[in-house]
Amino acid sequence: MSDDSNNTIQEKDTIPFYPDHVSTELRVVMGITLLAIIFGVIGLILPVGLGEPADPMNTPAHVKPEWYFLSLYQLLKFIPKTAGVILPIAAMIMLTIWPFIDRKRDVSLKNRRLRFLVVVVILLVIIALTIWGEVS
Amino acid sequence: MDFFSRRPFLYGIFMVIAVVLLLFVITNKGGATSSTQISESSPGQLLNWPWIHRIFGVDSPSHPASGSVLIPQPPEKDLCLHCHITGEDKGLWTPLARWMLFGSVSLIFIFGVYRSANLWITRSPWKPITLRAAEWVDKRYGVSEPLSKILSKPVPKFALRWWYCLGGITAFLFVIQAITGIMLAFYYKPTPEAAFSSIQYIETQVRFGAGIRAIHHWAANGMIILCIAHMLRVFIMGAYKSPRELNWVSGVLLLVITLAFGFTGYLLPWDQRAFWATTVGSEIAGSIPVIGNLALVFLRVGWNVSDLTLSRFYGLHVIILPIVTLLSMGVHFLMVRRLGIAKPL
Numbered sequence: 001m002s003d004d005s006n007n008t009i010q011e012k013d014t015i016p017f018y019p020d021h022v023s024t025e026l027r028v029v030m031g032i033t034l035l036a037i038i039f040g041v042i043g044l045i046l047p048v049g050l051g052e053p054a055d056p057m058n059t060p061a062h063v064k065p066e067w068y069f070l071s072l073y074q075l076l077k078f079i080p081k082t083a084g085v086i087l088p089i090a091a092m093i094m095l096t097i098w099p100f101i102d103r104k105r106d107v108s109l110k111n112r113r114l115r116f117l118v119v120v121v122i123l124l125v126i127i128a129l130t131i132w133g134e135v136s
Numbered sequence: 137m138d139f140f141s142r143r144p145f146l147y148g149i150f151m152v153i154a155v156v157l158l159l160f161v162i163t164n165k166g167g168a169t170s171s172t173q174i175s176e177s178s179p180g181q182l183l184n185w186p187w188i189h190r191i192f193g194v195d196s197p198s199h200p201a202s203g204s205v206l207i208p209q210p211p212e213k214d215l216c217l218h219c220h221i222t223g224e225d226k227g228l229w230t231p232l233a234r235w236m237l238f239g240s241v242s243l244i245f246i247f248g249v250y251r252s253a254n255l256w257i258t259r260s261p262w263k264p265i266t267l268r269a270a271e272w273v274d275k276r277y278g279v280s281e282p283l284s285k286i287l288s289k290p291v292p293k294f295a296l297r298w299w300y301c302l303g304g305i306t307a308f309l310f311v312i313q314a315i316t317g318i319m320l321a322f323y324y325k326p327t328p329e330a331a332f333s334s335i336q337y338i339e340t341q342v343r344f345g346a347g348i349r350a351i352h353h354w355a356a357n358g359m360i361i362l363c364i365a366h367m368l369r370v371f372i373m374g375a376y377k378s379p380r381e382l383n384w385v386s387g388v389l390l391l392v393i394t395l396a397f398g399f400t401g402y403l404l405p406w407d408q409r410a411f412w413a414t415t416v417g418s419e420i421a422g423s424i425p426v427i428g429n430l431a432l433v434f435l436r437v438g439w440n441v442s443d444l445t446l447s448r449f450y451g452l453h454v455i456i457l458p459i460v461t462l463l464s465m466g467v468h469f470l471m472v473r474r475l476g477i478a479k480p481l
Contacts, residue, residue, distance in 0.1 A: 043350020
């Protein structure tokens with residue numbers, strides 16, 4: 001925490017955890033609970049539903065994984081299999097060790113904008129691949 | 137305070153006792169004869185069931201005549217313990233609610249009388265029960281000092297912006313998932329023969345089963361979206377930088393766990409979509425260069441998705457992953473708590 005000293009937060013910029021911050025959190029929790037109940041009521045009218053029972057002998061026409069693996073699945077159709085698997089694993093490892101690579105302290109908003117741009121580009125690629133996988 | 141002083145209080149108690157005695161005497165007039173009449177007929181059987189069977193044309197309760205109305209068994213013979221699940225209204229909830237309401241009200245009343253009398257006798261100042269309970273615990277375990285230290289920790293004002301709530305909402309969604317997941321686990325059967333029909337049973341027969349399953353389904357998707365959103369927020373704002381590197385690493389671990397939750401939970405309904413999604417999903421794992429086959433065999437417990445895969449995914453989904461999640465979440469929160477929320481530029 002020593003190198004955080006130039007970045008310390010003044011006393012006047014804080015609120016006590018209890019009751020000020022907790023009450024705000026409680027409001028958020030109540031909102032999410034209400035949302036969950038609304039989803040539950042909708043689910044009573046419009047159930048999540050089930051498909052046909054599983055049949056290992058009968059492969060359906062469009063086999064798809066869950067939506068969050070769909071982009072990866074779509075990617076695997078177009079690039080060689082080994083590369084397509086190594087790529088996400090490498091990305092996950094990169095993601096894990098990223099704080100140890102990017103060690104420079106932010107001095108201006110420039111770096112933040114750059115990271116925002118990177119995130120937007122990656123998200124757009126993933127969303128495009130997911131939609132492509134969903135319609136194909 | 138004069139109003140609650142002792143003498144009017146005593147008069148009040150006497151008046152209540154007098155009114156109760158009066159009511160008892162009035163209502164009990166002639167009550168003795170009616171109570172003997174009830175006990176004379178059949179004890180414990182308020183309805184004349186043989187007579188009801190006769191007028192509805194039923195020969196015997198176990199073999200109803202064809203075309204006649206089916207009469208339920210007398211209540212003491214037909215306990216119907218599953219009625220609260222299947223929705224047949226046999227009145228299991230009404231007596232329970234009645235007992236809960238009147239029981240707790242009378243307990244509160246008895247406790248109030250006892251407390252008032254106690255205060256009056258001991259001449260001690262009045263304190264709310266919550267305060268008394270807190271003092272009782274604090275006297276023994278001394279929790280108030282560390283607790284107030286924890287609770288009075290200052291939180292920066294900028295942490296009230298909505299994008300700082302994403303991680304907290306993810307954690308709360310995990311709580312929702314745990315509650316609804318336990319509810320679903322009461323009715324789910326993790327075998328290929330019974331899995332599909334048990335989900336059908338939850339969807340159609342269990343009261344609010346479809347709603348609970350819908351919450352579990354949508355909150356699972358929301359948890360993944362919010363996990364990624366929280367991660368992107370931290371990434372964009374550079375909150376992962378020193379000294380918070382390990383916060384980030386544990387966060388990545390939690391994301392992987394959430395995805396694993398989604399992957400293992402998707403198979404459990406055991407319908408065509410689930411089965412083939414797991415098949416192609418584990419195929420992706422199977423094409424990892426060196427350890428591919430090992431990963432495939434570990435996930436599927438064999439070369440194909442089978443009943444063993446279902447058991448393994450169920451075990452991972454309801455036991456292993458929740459334990460790992462709770463541990464990682466604890467570590468994640470402790471580190472966030474220790475270092476505080478990163479100050480934005």
